[in-house]
Amino acid sequence: MTVADPDRATRRVAATPPTRRVKDSRGYQVFRVVNVTVLLLVVGLVLYPFVNIVAQSFSSEGAITSGQVNLVPRGFNVETYRLVMSDSLFWVNYRNTVVYTVVATAIAMVLTTTFAYAISKKDLKGRSVLIGVAVFTMFFNGGLIPNYVLINELGMTNTLWAIVLPNAISVFNLLVMKAFFENLPAELEEAASIDGLTTYGIFFRIVLPLSKAVIATMVLFYAVFFWNSWFQAFLYLDRAELYPVTVYLRNMIAGATTSTSMGASADDAAQVAANIQAVTMVLTVLPIICLYPFLQKYFVSGVMLGSVKG
Amino acid sequence: MSALSSSGGASGSTGSALGGASEAAAVALEEQTPVRRPPRRTWRSALKRDWRLYSLVLLPLLFFAVFRYLPMLGNVIAFRRFRPGGSIFGDEWVGLRYFELFVNDPLFWNVFKNTLVLGALTLVVVFPMPIVLALLLNELRSKRFKRFVQTVSYLPHFISIVIVAGLVLQLTSAQGTINQLVQLFGGDSIPFMQQAEWFRTVYITSEVWQTVGWGTILYLAALTQVDENLYEAARIDGANRWKQTWHVTLPGIRPTMITLLVLNIGTFMAVGFEKILLLYNPLVYPTADVISTYLYRVGILSSNFSYAAAIGLFEAVIGLTLILSANAISRRAVGTSLW
Known part of the structure; x- marks a missing residue:
């Protein structure tokens, strides 16, 4: 593995410029100042929508409707939070999101690790067919309607299965895991097999314990995907108590756009929604934002694993 | 970029959340893995030796068959009249x-x-x-x-x-x-x-x-x-x-x-x-x-x-x-x- 560690990659880049620095030309000095300014601007533009939504979530309706809320809350209050959090449906949907995420991630991990392990064995007969079966689905899939018909036909509508099964294997994650398994030293498994362990024993007692890092990364990839997903639930669930929180939020937003799109730009319902929407968005995104700084490097290393020369 | 859901969202593959960079990585990986040709082996001896490995593949293959390849076949309803409640492959050929x-x-x-x-x-x-x-x-x-x-x-x-x-x-x-x-x-x-x-x-x-x-x-x-x-x-x-x-x-x-x-x-x-x-x-x-x-x-x-x-x-x-x-x-x- 050449660049499995993103920090190391970063360090290399950071280490190079000084060796290249003979004497900066006037023009390059100017460029460096401009560059830092531009990148600070990028940071500001990326963060602004989040800051804005947090400010709105603590603001009064009146301040938002009169267009006073940008970076700082106006008419500070936590009433909206109390309002949203007192909606029992919100909590039911939030719990659904947690349940769907946990179950879906567990299923996805079982299917992905077992398949990846099998196709990482270079002398397995039929290996290239198995890889082909998976990779082809990256470039061609059945499409919305046949999938919809299928899920209905399987009787999965309004059940957990419609959410957790149809996307249980991400081919990208599969290929990352396969690359990881391929890079494990073959000697370990050979030694284990001489000691009398079967393939199952090797897989569970040797390979999986050695793969904790990649497993953690994959769990994160899947968990974030399922936490954020909404369309599957939107399509296959039509009872509000089954919705994940993303669909709860979507319906709220859709309600607001519909009323403005009817031409009623001063519609009260839409304005109240702006206030509540902000709180719902903050509460939905909060777990991801809180965990993000700690988890970010694992995500990056996952992508790096995929680009590693095997 | 939702590359994996190349025709709509219903089965938007999990990977689509990861963005284009990731898919490139995945594909690059395919390209970079040299396939060493194993010695030819008959299916009978392969199954005998590796049946445990093949057993690991069964559930994932079932997944691909049902949720990826069956919908591809389901596209046949584009050529057949589909009646809700009828066959998922449609009822009558309409070309x-x-x-x-x-x-x-x-x-x-x-x-x-x-x-x-x-x-x-x-x-x-x-x-x-x-x-x-x-x-x-x-x-x-x-x-x-x-x-x-x-x-x-x-x-x-x-x-x-x-x-x-x-x-x-x-x-x-x-x-x-x-x-x-x-x-x-x-x-x-x-x-x-x-x-x-x-x-x-x-x-x-x-x-x-x-x-x-x-x-x-x-x-x-x-x-x-x-x-x-x-x-x-x-x-x-x-x-x-x-x-x-x-x-x-x-x-x-x-x-x-x-x-x-x-x-x-x-x-x-x-x-x-x-x-x-x-x-x-x-x-x-x-x-x-x-x-x-x-x-x-x-x-x-x-x-x-x-x-x-x-x-x-x-x-x-x-x-x-x-x-x-x-x-x-x-x-x-x-x-x-x-x-």
Whole structure:
């Protein structure tokens, strides 16, 4: 593995410029100042929508409707939070999101690790067919309607299965895991097999314990995907108590756009929604934002694993 | 970029959340894994020796069969009249009837045009942005500042598309920040999401916001691989910093660029389905409605399954053709290929 560690990659880049620095030309000095300014601007533009939504979530309706809320809350209050959090449906949907995420991630991990392990064995007969079966689905899939018909036909509508099964294997994650398994030293498994362990024993007692890092990364990839997903639930669930929180939020937003799109730009319902929407968005995104700084490097290393020369 | 859901969202594959960079990585990995030819073995002896390995494959294969390949076969309803409650493969053969229907549907050609325009704008505007950002990041000397910019710019990638749509709608609303700025400079408040001529701008801007940071990862990795001696040689030849970038850095990351470009072309037809579905409303249909959203309304909301399946199949076949041709061209022209 050449660049499995993103920090190391970063360090290399950071280490190079000084060796290249003979004497900066006037023009390059100017460029460096401009560059830092531009990148600070990028940071500001990326963060602004989040800051804005947090400010709105603590603001009064009146301040938002009169267009006073940008970076700082106006008419500070936590009433909206109390309002949203007192909606029992919100909590039911939030719990659904947690349940769907946990179950879906567990299923996805079982299917992905077992398949990846099998196709990482270079002398397995039929290996290239198995890889082909998976990779082809990256470039061609059945499409919305046949999938919809299928899920209905399987009787999965309004059940957990419609959410957790149809996307249980991400081919990208599969290929990352396969690359990881391929890079494990073959000697370990050979030694284990001489000691009398079967393939199952090797897989569970040797390979999986050695793969904790990649497993953690994959769990994160899947968990974030399922936490954020909404369309599957939107399509296959039509009872509000089954919705994940993303669909709860979507319906709220859709309600607001519909009323403005009817031409009623001063519609009260839409304005109240702006206030509540902000709180719902903050509460939905909060777990991801809180965990993000700690988890970010694992995500990056996952992508790096995929680009590693095997 | 939801590359994996190349024909709409229902089975939008899990990987689509990971963005284009990741898929390129996955494919690059395929390309880079040398397949050592094992000694030929009969199926009987292979099964006898490796039956435990094969048993691990059964559940995943069942997944692919049911949730990936069965829907592909299900596309046969594009050629058959489908009756809800009847067979999932349709009841009666009608040939190309549904294809004729949509080819003669003026609404279809409008959404086809919108798909091409948004797809092209994505390629021209959204695709180059991560390259620029990666080059700028690469010029930073402060490792800490660089890491800070990277960490912040990756963030939108991890946010649910529903939140992104919510943020966009808030910012562009009548009392939102953008309209406050417009008014500050003496303009009149613009109802962005009610005017069709603004939709493309809003969509593309939000795409850049959401994808630019994460898109830099593979370019930054590629940048670390550029041979340091080439810079040395360029400097000795009197190349300034800009010329070094142009003649050394950019050629150095060209394989990565081409791979990502080919993958982007493959997703051309599936442009932004979920995001558009969340953002649009009837007032902006003239520019916002794309093939995938149109077939969603026709198929799911109006229950014209066969008609919508015909459109979906058409879209998926174009998508597959695009990626195959882009890959073939890139292999011929620059020797970079996905597989």
